[in-house]
Amino acid sequence: xxxxxxxxxxxxxxxxxxxxxxxxxxxxxxxxxxxxxxxxxxxxxxxxxxxxxxxxxxxxxxxxxxxxxxxxxxxxxxxxxxxxxxxxxxxxxxxxxxxxxxxxxxxxxxxxxxxxxxxxxxxxxxxxxxxxxxxxxxxxxxxxxxxxxxxxxxxxxxxxxxxxxxxxxxxxxxxxxxxxxxxxxxxxxxxxxxxxxxxxxxxxxxxxxxxxxxxxxxxxxxxxxxxxxxxxxxxxxxxxxxxxxxxxxxxxxxxxxxxxxxxxxxxxxxx
Amino acid sequence: xxxxxxxxxxxxxxxxxxxxxxxxxxxxxxxxxxxxxxxxxxxxxxxxxxxxxxxxxxxxxxxxxxxxxxxxxxxxxxxxxxxxxxxxxxxxxxxxxxxxxxxxxxxxxxxxxxxxxxxxxxxxxxxxxxxxxxxxxxxxxxxxxxxxxxxxxxxxxxxxxxxxxxxxxxxxxxxxxxxxxxxxxxxxxxxxxxxxxxxxxxxxxxxxxxxxxxxxxxxxxxxxxxxxxxxxxxxxxxxxxxxxxxxxxxxxxxxxxxxxxxxxxxxxxxxxxxxxxxxxxxxxxxxxxxxxxxxxxxxx
Numbered sequence: 001x002x003x004x005x006x007x008x009x010x011x012x013x014x015x016x017x018x019x020x021x022x023x024x025x026x027x028x029x030x031x032x033x034x035x036x037x038x039x040x041x042x043x044x045x046x047x048x049x050x051x052x053x054x055x056x057x058x059x060x061x062x063x064x065x066x067x068x069x070x071x072x073x074x075x076x077x078x079x080x081x082x083x084x085x086x087x088x089x090x091x092x093x094x095x096x097x098x099x100x101x102x103x104x105x106x107x108x109x110x111x112x113x114x115x116x117x118x119x120x121x122x123x124x125x126x127x128x129x130x131x132x133x134x135x136x137x138x139x140x141x142x143x144x145x146x147x148x149x150x151x152x153x154x155x156x157x158x159x160x161x162x163x164x165x166x167x168x169x170x171x172x173x174x175x176x177x178x179x180x181x182x183x184x185x186x187x188x189x190x191x192x193x194x195x196x197x198x199x200x201x202x203x204x205x206x207x208x209x210x211x212x213x214x215x216x217x218x219x220x221x222x223x224x225x226x227x228x229x230x231x232x233x234x235x236x237x238x239x240x241x242x243x244x245x246x247x248x249x250x251x252x253x254x255x256x257x258x259x260x261x262x263x264x265x266x267x268x269x270x271x
Numbered sequence: 272x273x274x275x276x277x278x279x280x281x282x283x284x285x286x287x288x289x290x291x292x293x294x295x296x297x298x299x300x301x302x303x304x305x306x307x308x309x310x311x312x313x314x315x316x317x318x319x320x321x322x323x324x325x326x327x328x329x330x331x332x333x334x335x336x337x338x339x340x341x342x343x344x345x346x347x348x349x350x351x352x353x354x355x356x357x358x359x360x361x362x363x364x365x366x367x368x369x370x371x372x373x374x375x376x377x378x379x380x381x382x383x384x385x386x387x388x389x390x391x392x393x394x395x396x397x398x399x400x401x402x403x404x405x406x407x408x409x410x411x412x413x414x415x416x417x418x419x420x421x422x423x424x425x426x427x428x429x430x431x432x433x434x435x436x437x438x439x440x441x442x443x444x445x446x447x448x449x450x451x452x453x454x455x456x457x458x459x460x461x462x463x464x465x466x467x468x469x470x471x472x473x474x475x476x477x478x479x480x481x482x483x484x485x486x487x488x489x490x491x492x493x494x495x496x497x498x499x500x501x502x503x504x505x506x507x508x509x510x511x512x513x514x515x516x517x518x519x520x521x522x523x524x525x526x527x528x529x530x531x532x533x534x535x536x537x538x539x540x541x542x543x544x545x546x547x548x549x550x551x552x553x554x555x556x557x558x559x560x561x562x563x564x565x566x567x568x569x570x571x
Binding site: 005009012013017019020023024026027030041042082085086088089090092093095101104105108111112114115116117118123141142146149174199202203205206209210219220223224227235238239245246249250252253257258260261264265 | 289292296297307311372374375376378379380381384385390391392394400404406407441450453504505508526530531536539540543547
């Protein structure tokens with residue numbers, strides 16, 4: 001019985017891995033396959049070349065990745081700041097209309113991006129922000145505020161109220177309570193919210209596509225311009241860009257499996 | 272739960288204000304644009320010809336009714352959403368059930384399985400474009416070696432659709448698995464054990480005990496996926512661009528082309544408004560209908 005169970009487990013694991021990994025590993029393989037045998041598909045074993053990674057920046061792909069990094073990081077920081085402040089209120093304060101206000105914040109998350117695409121492009125054009133990183137930072141800050149509030153609130157709710165109450169009775173001011181008691185205790189929640197919104201920003205495609213052209217275009221948009229060109233497709237470089245785009249995601253998954261799984265479950269159900 | 276009025280005193284007022292930046296931000300960058308889209312849907316606004324949007328007597332909605340291209344896109348989106356979701360629920364359910372048997376390295380396995388859903392959709396699109404490409408892809412090569420037909424996978428309507436479905440299943444079956452696994456983990460074991468003692472096994476155990484208890488989550492997960500797949504855009508962009516012809520031009524691609532290739536912002540907005548209103552209505556009815564269908568099963 002247990003032997004059969006063990007075999008079942010092995011077969012199951014093999015099936016799951018066989019479904020998930022080969023498609024991505026093929027991209028990794030293409031990225032290190034020498035150019036002259038790139039289309040020789042019978043050659044699966046070869047001496048790998050890392051030229052494409054070495055020449056990554058020289059081939060003009062450094063800028064989009066840098067743009068992605070800067071805008072995703074600053075956008076997530078903005079999300080965390082605005083979402084964090086709001087989460088404090090929602091967690092610690094009872095007031096009339098709280099549920100209503102919470103709904104007003106959560107509902108826009110259910111609008112698919114395409115609903116706001118046209119007005120946002122017009123707005124950014126009016127403001128003269130098309131093809132700037134600032135435009136993306138502004139947009140990214142807004143996208144995940146509802147998710148950040150949701151995630152942070154669940155963490156803040158776990159902070160024992162006696163701590164804040166007694167500090168308040170001792171005459172500590174609100175900013176002092178936040179800085180000395182709440183902030184140190186909400187590290188894991190902030191980290192989870194930051195990583196989630198970073199990943200969503202990093203992966204975002206549609207908005208960067210319509211509000212950037214060259215200077216501020218992100219990694220995702222750069223991938224698109226590979227496939228849309230009329231030149232012969234540079235499969236090797238495209239594969240390399242795809243792998244580079246996935247590295248942060250893989251690192252986050254490996255490092256923060258637990259909180260990511262928790263966050264994605266909550267995000268999907270509330271999104 | 273909340274802090275008392277006495278301890279907060281005057282700072283209660285300021286405390287409340289902490290939500291202001293977030294609310295303001297969401298109103299300006301999310302709610303207002305969505306409402307502006309609704310307003311645009313009532314106007315003629317082609318940014319090449321019209322300086323400003325002007326009201327056009329609901330003409331856009333008449334045009335929606337007559338637009339054969341739109342109807343084609345809608346029907347493609349429905350097909351895509353339904354088939355992709357069905358595949359994702361089947362695969363996701365199978366993986367969730369397997370993970371629930373507690374195989375060694377379960378959490379790592381789940382993490383790996385989730386990878387396609389967490390990586391950028393454009394990378395997912397690129398992965399599958401590569402796999403189906405005739406110069407570098409292994410799938411056409413396999414057909415060649417096995418002397419199968421020589422298919423232009425992404426340039427033939429039926430196979431382009433198939434490729435998009437496969438890519439979508441690869442990307443999103445993990446979400447279904449994640450949600451169902453979470454649901455399976457909290458099921459009470461007593462009923463399950465009791466049924467097993469009574470001699471139920473395997474398929475029967477699953478159908479009579481497990482399935483009814485996770486049916487609610489299956490419905491929620493399927494609903495989420497249908498809504499999302501219906502509006503699929505990123506992978507279409509990368510893999511087919513809506514082609515060949517219009518054979519994978521799903522509704523989002525249709526809207527995108529109206530807005531950013533033909534500059535018909537008014538008409539594009541009208542299509543978005545109508546489609547989303549219909550989608551919201553369908554979703555509400557779906558959840559209600561299933562809510563009703565589920566209740567007798569629960570009380571049994």
